[in-house]
Amino acid sequence: MNSRSRIITEGVQRAPNRSMLRAVGFGDGDFQKPIVGIASAHSTITPCNMGIRPLAERAEAAIREAGGMPQTFGTITVSDGISMGTEGMKYSLVSREVIADSIETAVMAQSMDAVLTIGGCDKNMPGAMIGIARMNVPAIFVYGGTIKAGKYRGRDLNIVSVFEAVGSHSASKMDDEELRGIECNAIPGAGSCGGMYTANTMSSAIEAMGMSLPHSSTMAAVDPEKAESAAESGRVLVEAVKQQLLPRQIMTRKAFENAIAVVMATGGSTNAVLHLLAIAHAAEVPLSIDDFEEIRKRVPVLCDLKPSGKYLANDFHHVGGVPQVMKLLLNAGLLHGDCLTITGQTIAETLAHIPDAPPADQDIIHPIDKPIYAQGHLAILRGNLATEGAVAKITGVKSPKITGPARVFESEEETQAAILGGKINPGDVLVIRYEGPKGGPGMREMLAPTAAIIGAGLGDSVGLITDGRFSGGTYGLVVGHVAPEAAVGGTIALVEEGDSITIDATTLTLTLNVDDATLETRRAAWQPPAPRYTRGVLAKYAKLVSTASVGAVTD
Numbered sequence: 001m002n003s004r005s006r007i008i009t010e011g012v013q014r015a016p017n018r019s020m021l022r023a024v025g026f027g028d029g030d031f032q033k034p035i036v037g038i039a040s041a042h043s044t045i046t047p048c049n050m051g052i053r054p055l056a057e058r059a060e061a062a063i064r065e066a067g068g069m070p071q072t073f074g075t076i077t078v079s080d081g082i083s084m085g086t087e088g089m090k091y092s093l094v095s096r097e098v099i100a101d102s103i104e105t106a107v108m109a110q111s112m113d114a115v116l117t118i119g120g121c122d123k124n125m126p127g128a129m130i131g132i133a134r135m136n137v138p139a140i141f142v143y144g145g146t147i148k149a150g151k152y153r154g155r156d157l158n159i160v161s162v163f164e165a166v167g168s169h170s171a172s173k174m175d176d177e178e179l180r181g182i183e184c185n186a187i188p189g190a191g192s193c194g195g196m197y198t199a200n201t202m203s204s205a206i207e208a209m210g211m212s213l214p215h216s217s218t219m220a221a222v223d224p225e226k227a228e229s230a231a232e233s234g235r236v237l238v239e240a241v242k243q244q245l246l247p248r249q250i251m252t253r254k255a256f257e258n259a260i261a262v263v264m265a266t267g268g269s270t271n272a273v274l275h276l277l278a279i280a281h282a283a284e285v286p287l288s289i290d291d292f293e294e295i296r297k298r299v300p301v302l303c304d305l306k307p308s309g310k311y312l313a314n315d316f317h318h319v320g321g322v323p324q325v326m327k328l329l330l331n332a333g334l335l336h337g338d339c340l341t342i343t344g345q346t347i348a349e350t351l352a353h354i355p356d357a358p359p360a361d362q363d364i365i366h367p368i369d370k371p372i373y374a375q376g377h378l379a380i381l382r383g384n385l386a387t388e389g390a391v392a393k394i395t396g397v398k399s400p401k402i403t404g405p406a407r408v409f410e411s412e413e414e415t416q417a418a419i420l421g422g423k424i425n426p427g428d429v430l431v432i433r434y435e436g437p438k439g440g441p442g443m444r445e446m447l448a449p450t451a452a453i454i455g456a457g458l459g460d461s462v463g464l465i466t467d468g469r470f471s472g473g474t475y476g477l478v479v480g481h482v483a484p485e486a487a488v489g490g491t492i493a494l495v496e497e498g499d500s501i502t503i504d505a506t507t508l509t510l511t512l513n514v515d516d517a518t519l520e521t522r523r524a525a526w527q528p529p530a531p532r533y534t535r536g537v538l539a540k541y542a543k544l545v546s547t548a549s550v551g552a553v554t555d
């Protein structure tokens, strides 16, 4: 079982290595046991990760009891919610690569036999899965857990309530006292942002892919079942080591199709497109941005979950969660049941215990014949503004098409000032550019401006396009991941104030209504901007990162 770690534990010349391992708790009988890394993203910099240490400790004890030698090491996290709207958000997507690289570095450097990764905030999930996919040593993912609702004056609150309250307050629709009350009560404790935002989207996608335990992706961080699930994950992983069950036997093309289907059915975050492309790239599984459209067309939206729906992920959990949705999709022929999962069972075997009857509560998970939307919500748009693609949520919007004058902003900050300053008019199409993977760099999430638009009551009348990203909490007629990005000369760089732009969610097109000759003249005159960073993490990232249309990958 220690096929990898024997390189550091066996033979006379490994006496020094064993000597150091003895200091960290190895005894004579332990050197033949599998060394199982626990990549713990415990951190007190964000509520998403502040409950992880007890999960790591339960997993550690379970691994030891099951015959493994656990070795806990740390990975980082950054908080999207805390960095949102600032220059610091440029480090968010970058942290996905740092997490993947740090897990790969620790596990490969010390020839570990397996790894259990625990993550909470948004980028922890894809970062862990990219690392796991690259290494292809037995692995399992453990989610830190979702947060419960905050409560104020009879309302359920979550982080997006606060972002939207800022918009309402700036539009004089909310007074200081109400805003403060929402701020002080929206986040009740440990756990990741509670709607079907990016963290819960990615945890659900990983469960759908068979790389975490059933029901684990929607458990609340503070509920005892989460720690028990972490311990069970440790036991399951030691068994997977015995069977040499490798991630790439589980993370197959069909598994990615299952993950995309569940993201569509649950109304998940646009970030799932970027992250699943990047994880597939790491697993060397062929997956293109156009595959999302293929699956969107055939998979309905079944779950009424925030941001555009009513409920939180933990409400979803209590009516059956991801397994319940997967059962509905499997019975409708929209899921591959023969995919293997980390427990050694197939998807169909895993779901066999769920009754075929429709879910008891049909308010949160709708029956397959009464979907909220007949087709998925995450659409890939193309057009002269996005020849490599762009990503939009196209459901929940009053008008699926908008043509309006471009309001051009070279950064998120400029945009936010215009929105909060009442300078945006119904019918405008906001263009936020030079916020892409290279141009930002770091492809910031634009939750602050999109929430401010909603809060100001402009959600049904204003369009927004960007080469940056959106948060899972974003909704409205907004298009992100526009590629090619402005910094590499994409057409978005050529837009001028007042140009006519059409966003059409029916034809899935993004069009700059300017004639080709004019565009060619503008293109000839365009100059690439000087890089915003020339040293450190962001400079390195900007040099390495690919286009968003293949996942903004760095290798």
Ligand SMILES: CC(C)(O)[C@@H](O)C(=O)O
Binding pocket: 080, 081, 122, 159, 160, 193, 197, 198, 199, 269, 271, 445, 447, 470, 471, 472, 473
């Ligand atoms: C702050 C949020 C809502 O967590 C956002 O970062 C997301 O991507 O979902």
Ligand SMILES: [Mg+2]
Binding pocket: 080, 122, 198, 445, 471, 472
């Ligand atoms: Mg986020």
